[in-house]
């Protein structure tokens with residue numbers, strides 16, 4: 001399993017364009033010998049391509065427990081680049097189902113190119129009890145979390161690693177009764193706001209997902225889930 005996962009990561013690395021002109025000398029590796037095979041190094045001054053890792057039960061922490069609909073063997077931890085609210089490139093990670101790894105990699109490469117800002121991107125395992133409310137209040141973009149639908153009827157697609165919540169504090173969930181998640185998102189119920197990172201129908205950032213067949217919760221009549229994208 002580990003070998004297969006490593007191979008898939010290599011394939012993804014090979015998809016990234018190589019910087020053909022080594023113009024930088026200050027950060028180059030000091031190794032002076034030329035090798036017959038071009039091995040990617042981890043010291044490249046250009047943003048590293050997406051990398052795919054297997055995940056263990058330990059890494060999933062409180063986001064997973066026995067009885068969840070998918071196990072760690074079907075999940076992957078994908079490292080991607082994103083542009084933060086500081087305008088700089090950061091490295092984040094999303095745990096997703098293996099079936100959507102290629103989509104997720106392409107989507108976040110495109111969001112990075114268009115400079116769509118993302119506040120932060122940790123796995124929900126980094127929050128006490130993998131509590132989604134804490135992740136949302138922290139405006140943390142995340143994917144896998146073995147949890148039920150807000151209605152309590154059935155698993156959320158997050159429990160399959162097939163849904164991603166983007167900038168959830170400023171793109172809240174609003175149910176038919178007007179309850180909001182996270183509960184601190186009141187200022188962002190006004191969807192005429194145009195703060196960076198707020199998602200509106202037809203936005204390039206939204207289309208980055210929907211053009212690939214992902215559904216956006218902002219298109220739903222009720223509940224409205226502006227942070228949520230899914231691919232079942």
Ligand SMILES: [Zn+2]
Pocket residue numbers: 158163164165225227228229
């Ligand atoms: Zn969601």
